[in-house]
Amino acid sequence: MNESVIKTLTVSFVICLVCSLVVSFAAVGLRDIQIENKLNDQRIKILQAGKIYNPEMDVKTQFDGLEVKFINFKTGKLTSEFNNLSLDTYDQILATKDTDLSSKVPQDKDIAIIKNRENIGKVYIIRDSLGEISKLILPIRGFGLWGTMYGYISLENDFNTVAGIEFYQHKETPGLGAEVDNPKWKALWPGKQIYQNNEVVLKVIKGKAESDDSMYAYKVDGLSGATLTSRGVSNMIEYWFSESGYSTMLKELDYES
Ligand SMILES: Cc1cc2nc3c(=O)[nH]c(=O)nc-3n(C[C@H](O)[C@H](O)[C@H](O)COP(=O)(O)O)c2cc1C
Numbered sequence: 001m002n003e004s005v006i007k008t009l010t011v012s013f014v015i016c017l018v019c020s021l022v023v024s025f026a027a028v029g030l031r032d033i034q035i036e037n038k039l040n041d042q043r044i045k046i047l048q049a050g051k052i053y054n055p056e057m058d059v060k061t062q063f064d065g066l067e068v069k070f071i072n073f074k075t076g077k078l079t080s081e082f083n084n085l086s087l088d089t090y091d092q093i094l095a096t097k098d099t100d101l102s103s104k105v106p107q108d109k110d111i112a113i114i115k116n117r118e119n120i121g122k123v124y125i126i127r128d129s130l131g132e133i134s135k136l137i138l139p140i141r142g143f144g145l146w147g148t149m150y151g152y153i154s155l156e157n158d159f160n161t162v163a164g165i166e167f168y169q170h171k172e173t174p175g176l177g178a179e180v181d182n183p184k185w186k187a188l189w190p191g192k193q194i195y196q197n198n199e200v201v202l203k204v205i206k207g208k209a210e211s212d213d214s215m216y217a218y219k220v221d222g223l224s225g226a227t228l229t230s231r232g233v234s235n236m237i238e239y240w241f242s243e244s245g246y247s248t249m250l251k252e253l254d255y256e257s
Contacts, residue, residue: 076248142236
């Protein structure tokens with residue numbers, strides 16, 4: 001009896017050990033693939049926000065065709081180099097966890113509830129055949145109802161008209177706030193205007209924007225049953241297009257063109 005208990009325990013232990021080893025090796029072995037897949041998903045969202053994603057083509061090849069620049073949020077300047085940071089590997093979200101690379105957003109300015117803003121961000125540029133900027137793709141993020149929503153918005157070359165919007169990570173509820181991913185809702189964005197007289201006016205409203213409304217270009221239909229997520233999207237637009245975000249950079253680009 002005793003012997004059979006020991007045997008049973010030994011067999012269970014060996015099975016557990018073997019299984020745990022298999023799971024750990026799989027987890028470690030697949031980690032790089034998972035990281036690469038996650039990166040690829042994000043690259044697809046960047047390309048989709050810029051309305052240039054071609055599912056028939058290799059993602060990395062398409063992504064490598066984009067020009068990437070650092071943005072110094074303190075000065076609004078775009079640069080190809082910043083200290084020892086690499087444009088390929090620099091992760092601006094990770095930078096928000098490092099007090100040397102980020103700044104605490106003062107409470108009265110933290111409309112998107114991001115708490116820390118990276119000092120250096122990244123922007124993606126699409127150029128036309130003459131080398132002029134045709135679109136800019138800008139990272140945005142802000143709190144929804146359940147957590148931070150991370151995405152990209154792209155602008156046409158007037159640096160005011162929206163070309164597209166995409167979210168690559170959020171915790172909103174499927175069927176409610178997660179409708180930020182609904183292609184029909186995302187299709188409402190192209191053509192909308194961010195600024196009117198230098199003020200950020202674009203908002204996700206409650207209900208439906210009417211095309212005969214004189215402010216139609218500044219209004220996106222609300223997500224039904226998800227007023228709080230909708231407000232979160234409005235807040236992130238307001239924050240990232242303010243002076244804490246991209247407005248200084250956009251004004252300087254505007255003066256150049
Ligand atoms: C389980 C559950 C999940 C919800 N998820 C969301 C959500 O993801 N986004 C959101 O804005 N509201 C969500 N809500 C609803 C909010 O609590 C709130 O009622 C809603 O934002 C009000 O929107 P309305 O004025 O359009 O009805 C959820 C409610 C429940 C009960």
